[in-house]
Amino acid sequence: MIVLLPFACGLGYSSIAQTAPPEAEAGFSKFAVATVHPLASDAAHAAYARGGNAVDAAVAAALTLGVVDGHNSGIGGGCFLVIRAADGSLTAIDGRETAPAKAHRDMYLIGGKLDDEASKTGALAPAVPGALRAYELALKKHGRLSLADLLRPAADLAEKGFPIDEVYARKLKATAEKLRRFPSSAALFLKPDGSPWQEGETLVQTDLAKTYRALADQGLDWFYGGPFAQQTEAWMKENGGLLSTADFSGYRAIEREPIRASYRGYDLVCMPPPSSGGVHVAQILNILEQFPVRHFKASSRIHVVTEAMKLAFADRAHWLGDPDFVPVPRGLVTQEYARELAAKIDLDHTTAVPAHGMPPHWEGDVFGKHTTHLCTADAEGNWVALNQTINTAFGSKVVIPGTGVLLNNEMDDFAVQPGVPNAFKLVGAEANAIAPGKRPLSSMSPTLVFKDGQPILTVGAAGGPTIITQTLLLISHVIDDGMGPNAALKEPRFHHQWNPDELKIESQVPAEVLQQLEQMGHQLAPSPSFGACQAILKDTQRNLLIPAHDPRVPGKASGQ
CATH class of the missing domain: 3.60.20.40 (Gamma-glutamyltranspeptidase, small (S) subunit)
Known part of the structure; x- marks a missing residue:
């Protein structure tokens, strides 16, 4: 029989709830940030110190997470932002990935049988990345700094390198076998002998630094239709994938x-x-x-x-x-x-x-x-909730050669066949079936x-x-x-x-x-x-x- 208590704080078995109401926790008067990596939080602080607000800080943290937490998220993936601006306006920005124009509901049926690995790993797994377009839209509506201002410090970090933490090392070890299938991925994430980098060792991402700087210097058209999209299409054609330059050119973030x-x-x-x-x-x-x-x-x-x-x-x-x-x-x-x-x-x-x-x-x-989530807020009244992802650990496991960009495997978030579970054991129906240009459920x-x-x-x-x-x-x-x-x-x-x-x-x-x-x-x-x-x-x-x-x-x- 269900039991009603006079008052049960929390779940009723934690002493924490009794001793830590809000007034017992440290707070800040001007600005606050919470992320899964200290370097990303530091990047948010740096953006705020340069005259940015909570929106600029959130994008700075997101771009930095693409460097230091790249097994979870990055510019090869997508994101959602919910923003309350200082003027009281509300914005929900959809930077979710989209299925390629050549995608179809039976694309993972090989010889009449479902290949449930193809939606998770390799050339058929990625959808068109949307994160950069979403960041651009957020900054245009509510930011003070430019995307270029925020890309360059993240590029410097990628070039300098950072020590791999325990989570990164654990996920890298678990994914190493699949990463070995792709030479450009293995060259970045594995040592010359094929073993994964260890906790505390420094990961340098020279190609990703060059990509961030190209974006800062030439704008997002370099990515959406320019050299990056063209390099991606060339790799896809050689490896049986569907993404094309036109897919990138046609991508739009949606408010x-x-x-x-x-x-x-x-x-x-x-x-x-x-x-x-x-x-x-x-x-x-x-x-x-x-x-x-x-x-x-x-x-x-x-x-x-x-x-x-x-x-x-x-x-x-x-x-x-x-x-x-x-x-x-x-x-x-x-x-x-x-x-x-x-x-x-x-x-x-x-x-x-x-x-x-x-x-x-x-x-x-x-x-x-x-996936990763970050939050920022400032005293002016700007509040941001930002979720970004490349889906499962290291996404599709595909790094486009010469770019350092790890592509997502968001196609697995569709119902690859109605009723068939995805990597998270979720099932979907016709509403989430694959279609060209469609955004998978998140x-x-x-x-x-x-x-x-x-x-x-x-x-x-x-x-x-x-x-x-x-x-x-x-x-x-x-x-x-x-x-x-x-x-x-x-x-x-x-x-x-x-x-x-x-x-x-x-x-x-x-x-x-x-x-x-x-x-x-x-x-x-x-x-x-x-x-x-x-x-x-x-x-x-x-x-x-x-x-x-x-x-x-x-x-x-x-x-x-």
Whole structure:
């Protein structure tokens, strides 16, 4: 039986929540940043010191992460940005990759059989990168510095080199065998004897430095249709790929209308499709608002949140896709639909979710046509949530010769065949089928939270589909439990994505809680840890910005 407690801070088994409300955490009056790498956070500070604002700082950090965290993101991939500018305007920028013009829904059927590796590794895996166009649009609308101003310091770092951290070394070791298939990739990421670089050793990226400088000197047309696109097309033709110069020339970043939602008196601004993140962060929080989760004991809270996750991910598998190609119902984020879904949750036992739900007005009311997250905010009122990715570790494993640019493998984020799981075990339906120029579905969830019209929180995460659940858990801990962001990030995580039917949960959860969850019917999949979430919270009492980076990974949260 579910148990209501007078007050349960956090999940009810952490002492952190009792001792670290926002006022207990360090804050800054002018500027704050949180990223997964100290050098990226330093780049954000440098941009701010040169007269930039939080938008300039975010782009500087993103470009630097493409150098020092290139296994996760870079200019060979894509991104989403949600921005609240100092003038109060809101911008959601879609820099998601697009399928090549020659792509088709059966492109991974080889001899009548699905080649599920071809969408992950090699020439058929990349989609057209969009990150640079998105950065350019963000700076044009709300920045003070030029893209060239931000590219050159990152180029210097690539040329000088940087010491590989533990995460980079671990992912490089795990991916080395696939990187060896491509001479230009092996030459960059592996030693002459074919072994991967080790933690603490210096990685120098001379070709990437030249690419960054060419972009700074010649503009983005050098990349989108110029020498880079031409070199990419030549390599693709030699290796059976589809990307062409015309694909690059035709790429456009899109400004979309953000999703607006609410949770217990707070307002949320989220990324719309082709991100599924904004839709389902809002949808799950809408469901949770029907329950007093703040007062549940640990197992009861995890149970109810998990059941809400299951319902949302079932909808994700059926309804979500690129809104320029398929109708994505707005009804998914309505309170009316949330109440309908909440009524399906049994407070004491798991409930089977055989299929997706039917949101109201699904026929006509639709949205208009491996990863890293970073956050920045400044005293002027500029707030940024930026998610960027090349998908799985080292993307397609393909470095275009002479450029140092590692291409994404975002084609695997499509439903390569309806019902067939991708690298993250996610399944998709017709809404996310491959089509020329289409943008694959993403879980990236850059989110801003407002109170009384003013921004108080920017948050997002990395980690495939767990991005959605990490983001909503952070929001819940801050709003429901009154926790500071650093304390909230230390709370144990859990994740359910409907298929497979298992509850991924961090092993620091006490054994008795795990046992109670099993008794409720959950199939547990314990994990030492997962994800990487970053956040900045405004402490309105002290008028300070509190940055927080995930303690599970290297990173740096700082400010001034």
